[in-house]
Amino acid sequence: MTITEILNKRPVILGSRERYDLRCVPFSTRGSFMCIVEDQEDRNLYLSISRSPAFMMERKNLVRIVPVVDNKEISFEYSAEPGKMTIKTYRGTAEICFADKKQIRIRGEGISLRFYFKMQMFENCSPKENGDFEIAYEILGKLLFVPLKGAVWCNAKWNCETVQAEDFIIDLIPPVETMRFETAVHEYYSNRMRDNEYVPFDDCVRMAEEDFKKFCKRFGEVPEKYSDMALLAAFTIWTHQIGPEGRLKNSLVYMSRTSSVRAFGYQQCYQAMASGGDIREAWKMLLSMFDYQNEAGQIPFYVSDISMSWLAACAPLHGAALDYVFNMCDSDELKKEDYAGLYGKMSGYAGWLLDKRDRNRSGIPQYYRADECGWIDAKAFKNGRPVQSADLLALTVLLTEYCGRLAIMAGNETEAGKWMNESKRLLAILENEFWDGRKFVSKDAQTGEIVETGVTASLLPVILGKRLREDIVNAIVNRLTSEDECRKDISPISCLLPIGLCNAGKKELAFIIAGRFCDMVCEAVENKADKGKIENKKTKQDFVNGLTSEMAAAFLITVSYVLGEE
Incomplete structure (x- = not known):
């Protein structure tokens, strides 16, 4: 099956009642720094900006999002497709999509949607004369909330002693007559006003869906057994591709959107390999880090829009x-x-x-x-x-x-x-x-x-395949067959093992090793808790691992190149 065929059968990729949820991969679109995440511990939804001066992201849970009726928070479930995310409650729904990489669109019916802001020194919220609100962060940039239907209500106040806005809320409120609201949220660094015109919400959804389908053509076919994970892996890479912006000279794939928000040099090679269905895209990824190469020939360990490391x-x-x-x-x-x-x-x-x-x-x-x-x-x-x-x-x-x-x-x-x-x-x-x-x-x-x-x-x-002496290849095969320790590694670089085995002519063992690796990846990020329950609990059963773009590429390499050849 191709990724597009999988998507046509099962458009929902993430959800509180799905096999995978927003704890393992956030909802976003290609090129955007904004994303919606579900926190591992408190199980709340947050608007996040994948930007951090430190190596590990410092403010992942930037703005909490919750549906509200009569000024009271209500329980919800959610689902996410490539084009939009839907928050469902007993009173109504809210839908979120990306109009482009710099604009989120939100519309709702029957409910309000509330955003909880926690500010730091020098950060502020400013009302504009036309009813818009601008939130200014240090380092992270700015957000502009623009009401298109209904109203945006805010209770922000500046505190002269702490030199920052006190923690505040923004509510997206529907008019009583229609109970429908729609809001645009712009992300930027310097100055911005609202647009003169806004593309209809449904057109934004369609454009994002089409972009994802076009993006997925670079990936190979996958077996039915791993179709859910393959779709998630493709979505992960799509949402982690960022740039050019700031210090990013080109389009690179970030390791994570919620932890190590950096594009690592060697990981772009995995992305090139995963893009094997399109030689031009693969070539772009192979070349991508060399845009930052210094005169000595070294390429950076990682780059982001605000930093670069030669560590x-x-x-x-x-x-x-x-x-x-x-x-x-x-x-x-x-x-x-x-x-x-x-x-x-x-x-x-x-x-x-x-x-x-x-x-x-x-x-x-x-x-x-x-x-x-x-x-x-x-x-x-x-x-x-x-x-x-x-x-x-x-x-x-x-x-x-x-x-x-x-x-x-x-x-x-x-x-x-x-x-x-x-x-x-x-x-x-x-x-x-x-x-x-x-x-x-x-x-x-x-x-x-x-x-x-x-x-x-x-x-x-063993990645050297038949370049190695036959006795060495046979000894490696014996270890992979007989030693339990050789079967437990889930590091992304392990995806090279079945490729090397295939190159050495050991295809049968390569299929086994690849299947074992793919099974471990699926197990690691799966939502094992009762589907649909979003509660504050910290049990081992309720923990899921985040899926990095590196692991997503490793999965697609393994499942497509080895298992797809069966």
Whole structure:
């Protein structure tokens, strides 16, 4: 099934009575910083802005949203489709959609909708002469509430002692005659007035739906068993694609909308792989982080609209991503200049990695921080020293090989030979110095001693497929088949394991590993509580994990490339 076919059968993706709800993925649209979330603990709905000066989002629960009748809060349920979100009560409904990435539209019937604002120093709410209200935040930007039908009521007051507006509420109130209201909410940084005209609500819904369907064409087909999760994963990536704005020069996919609101360098490679149904979109994602590359060749660890970090190096996934994309896609659309453009950038990054991440001049690139790898288990870094890791070597083998391949396709034969030889050198080191006869190992870069690592690091070199010796592939297959520990890792980078197994000719085991991974992802984010209950409770049964765009891409890669081939 294609994602569009799944959507046509089941348009509701998230809901209080659905398998997945707004605790795992917020309601939003492509390009928008605004979103609607459900809090994990208090189970309330909040308007949020995915912007934070700190690495982890500080004000996720920005504005609480609740339906009101006769000035009293009432219970509700909700459901969300790509085009709109619906809040249902016993007295009426409220619907929320995105007119564009900077404007939310809200309409209701039979009820009012209340917004609770909590302010900080210097933040304020200002009424305008035409009945609009502007809320100004420090760093987060501004919101403008514009009544289109009915009224917007606000009780904000400025406190001269605390130098901020006191906490206040805004009510969207319908007129008594029709009991229907409609409001526009604009998000911006500087100054704004209401629009002269507003697109009809239903047209906004339709445009968002059409954009999502068009976006989903880049994804492959999926089995019926995983159709719900595949639809959610596609929606997650769509709502996490942000930019250009601020320091974002282009369109990137944020890791999360409610926690680490950043676009990480290596994760754009996963997005390129997940977009394998559209070579142009995949190519854009492969190139995306190189717009921020410095003169030395390094790319940032992450970027956002307000910050950029060089704290750590990005895992060099570009070679593995290209290997996957070329195996999956028809590359006839690409031209010589496309190859030359990516080669120039990727070879610069590979050169930086081989030079600047090998301080002891051992000829082996190293991890210097635990967050440079994609492992969940990072015990190899417990001594605080750089680590020479088999998985980093394997990824660099592919990175340098594809620098050579791109050079050939760009017509640069001389450069190609240099990179191909470097790839062969690294592969020989990997097999001769980091294989102990049963598994791949990692070493303390300073002492050369073998250090304990998690399972993923020792298995990941299988991404090299038939480039590895047959005895090594067979040993990895034996571990994946017989060792329970090898079956429990749900880190996104594990999606590379079934791909490597397929490349090595072990398709039957690849199907099994892929199915196991997909099952774990589905289980992790599913709403296991009684459907429809939105209560304040903190039980293990009622907890769900948020679905990051990285995990969403890993799921679509695995389910489409491996299971979709069955």
